[in-house]
Amino acid sequence: MSEHDSDIGNFLSGFIIGGLVGAAAALLLAPQSGEETRAVLREKGIELKDRAVETAEETRMRAEAALEEARMRAEQAMEEVRVRAEEVARLTQERAGELQEKGRSTLDQAISAGKRAAGAAKEELEKHSPSEDTASGELSSDPSI
Numbered sequence: 001m002s003e004h005d006s007d008i009g010n011f012l013s014g015f016i017i018g019g020l021v022g023a024a025a026a027l028l029l030a031p032q033s034g035e036e037t038r039a040v041l042r043e044k045g046i047e048l049k050d051r052a053v054e055t056a057e058e059t060r061m062r063a064e065a066a067l068e069e070a071r072m073r074a075e076q077a078m079e080e081v082r083v084r085a086e087e088v089a090r091l092t093q094e095r096a097g098e099l100q101e102k103g104r105s106t107l108d109q110a111i112s113a114g115k116r117a118a119g120a121a122k123e124e125l126e127k128h129s130p131s132e133d134t135a136s137g138e139l140s141s142d143p144s145i
Helices: 002-029 034-128
Strands: none
Touching: 002 034
16 A cells, blocks of 8 residues: 555656646746736646645545554454464463373372282282291291201
8 A cells, every 4th residue: 555655646746747847838938928927827836836735635644544544453463463362372271281180190090000019019029928927036846947
């Protein structure tokens, strides 16, 4: 849109300058008295000034409209970014909760497996270990030992 406005501004500037040059050439080459030429130049100058003021006002209004449109687009973009950021944060929290729960479940399974293994090892040790009587220091009644 900026390039389009620039093209319009260039066109209007060329149009005004061309009009001035054409008017000046016509007035200088026309067979009129000096007083008539000055009056015509004065009128044309007033007309050109009025056109320039109108063109400047139109350009200012277009620039203000473009600025307002840019502000609105920027606000919309910021709102979209905010909404997306909130969504990403929500999804991240959900995923973190899922991973935490999975970690707890895995830890609970590892603890259970460890307890089972410890229990099995204890039973295995109890099967293969000497009896409590021998462990307490009593010897068997067999004198050959």
